[in-house]
Amino acid sequence: MKKISILIQMCCAILVMSSCTDDNADFKVSETTPVVLSDVAITNIELDQANPNNPAVTFNWSSADYGQQAAVFYNVQVSKDAAFTNPVSVTNVNTNSTTLSMNQLNSAVGSAGLPPFQWNAAYVRVVTTIGTTASLPVASNTITFNVYPYFNYPFKDYYLVGDATQPGWNNNNNNPPLFRDGSNPNLYKYSGYFSAGQFKVLEVKGLWQPQWGTNGGTAINVNPGGGSDPGTFPNNNSAIAAAGYYTFTINYSDNSFSFVPLSTTGATTFTSMTIQGTSATASTPMTQSTFDSHIWYVNALPLTPGDLKFVTNTSSVWGGSTSFSGTATLNGANIPVIVQDEYDVWFNDLTGHYILIPLNL
Template sequence: MKNIKRFSAITIIGLVLIMFTSCDDSSEKFTISTATAPVLQDLNFSRLELDAVNTSNPAISLNWEEADYGQQAAVNYLIQFSSDDAFTEPVTATSVTGQTSITLSVNEVNSAAGTAGLNPFEWKNVYIRVASTLGTQGNEVVNSNVISLEVYPYFNYVFNDYYLVGNATAPDWNNNNNNPALFRDANDSNKFYYTGYFGAGEFKVLEVKGLWQPQWGTNDTSSIDVNPGGGSDPGTFPNNNNAIATAGYYTFSIDFASKTYSFETFDANGKTSPASLIIQGSSTANVTMTPLSFDGHIWYANGVRLTPGSVEFVTDTSAKWGADTSFSGVATDGGGTIPVPVEDDYDIWFNDLTGRYILIPLNL
């Protein structure tokens, strides 16, 4: 019986190998014919004013005839926007697989139009097409016809802003006392910095002036914690309710993505502030900035009306500090003008120790 069982097992293995070999020999390649492009239907309207209040409402519904690749396969469709009909720099608003229609929200259309280069609060044509592809690698791209729509976008301010509070800072434990803003990294909107004078004491970070939550602090020595509202408040910086022992200049860095922070001494010896500082440029008449009495290296101007254009910071010695990034960045002497993309009232902060600036719109 043992011999019979051994023979049966060997026979089965041989049969399996024959089957695999047979499958390899008779395999067929997946081939496609010249694809027929999807056909995008026209919209039944030509102008669309986007509502900045009801951003989740449907804005447009797109329908198209499916692409034909000559094979039964799931086809991917990219919904693309452009500021020109040649689609020099196409922007993909969204994508679907195996569908021939989609409805985009007000926010999705506004975001795609803005990324494509349309200015806010201005009527301009946006061009739309559907690009079909096969597979996960996006192969065999075929573009549909192009339709156009005149759009009036609103400005979508996508950033969060943060403010200091605590007895180690200028506003003390007052959550609405011209609290200094943290300076956002121009290349990473999750990273913020504040270099300046801190008194002996403690501090926290707020998201909204006048509100105690969301409130950011720490319960250890390197990670951050938050009370978004209704929970327990975290401990204080710089080290879980351990106060700053020696008043002086420090750099506070915080990363809201990695949930980490650092607090290190800063050498401010020999660093002098300008005698005066003004904001000037095509976006505004000259505006005089005020240094904090708590720390003369931190300058501010509140509720400044700026129109689309640019600004720079000008000292009493006519040094002109600027950069090429809107809303926040690091200004240098002779660094150019700071673009202002949208009209609004702004709180403006400038740090003459680091050149960091932030322009915070109040109504967007």
């Protein structure tokens, strides 16, 4: 009887294992056909700054089918071009529709690069994925409509602090900003003079947190507030050995940085720099940094919508095509100023980098 019982148990185990194997073989997932995103009812949407929580637009789309009962997510993306070169993710839902408020849509199109106070074409698509790992992404058709955004400053600004920099370890001493890339809002650079010493990066002048540094390698770390501060640049509390010119690059997309020597051979040292253009009421002289002769600035400069350029004492003219920040070139386009405010304006004549930081927006 004991032998028969053991045999029965073995047979049952084989049947269970076979059943599990069959179930696993039947679980197959394939890409869904693209969902269909419906056109919106209104083709011209003027965003209302006075009522930011009011609904602006509703998007509806068909259901995805991955061939299995599993969690499907729909990521609504907005872009300023039909190729979705730099799409902005607006929301990620598991339903077949979503409604965006005035403020949500304004923030999305602003982050996508659409300028305020004028009609622009916005492009929208839905990217479907399956599971918590966002597997098998499939993009829907693209729809477009015209939108009139109000102003929304979508950028963060960052400042140097430390004994290797002009302000020293003073968090509110006209700290030089990092120069934000004109096309990649997560990429910042500062090419200039550094003393032998150390430095960190702050998000708000006058506050020690959020504070950025490194604990080693090429990764950046942050104390957003209430935690432990990271180590200093350029290498986890290891000081810059020799004073000189360096390029510091920080990329918030992948939380990486680099710090490399910069050659200034052949660079021109200008004796004066002015801001000229329709945005400024008059030609405005810039102040040359006493720490680094290639860095120029003017604080709290009132600017109106229009454009500006940088003019040197040699009458060379430098301009760029992107608002708020970018890289100026000799005889380049006038820099667009799209909203009235007071600005801290900084210009680096070594690299052409410029940044206009609004103070009240």
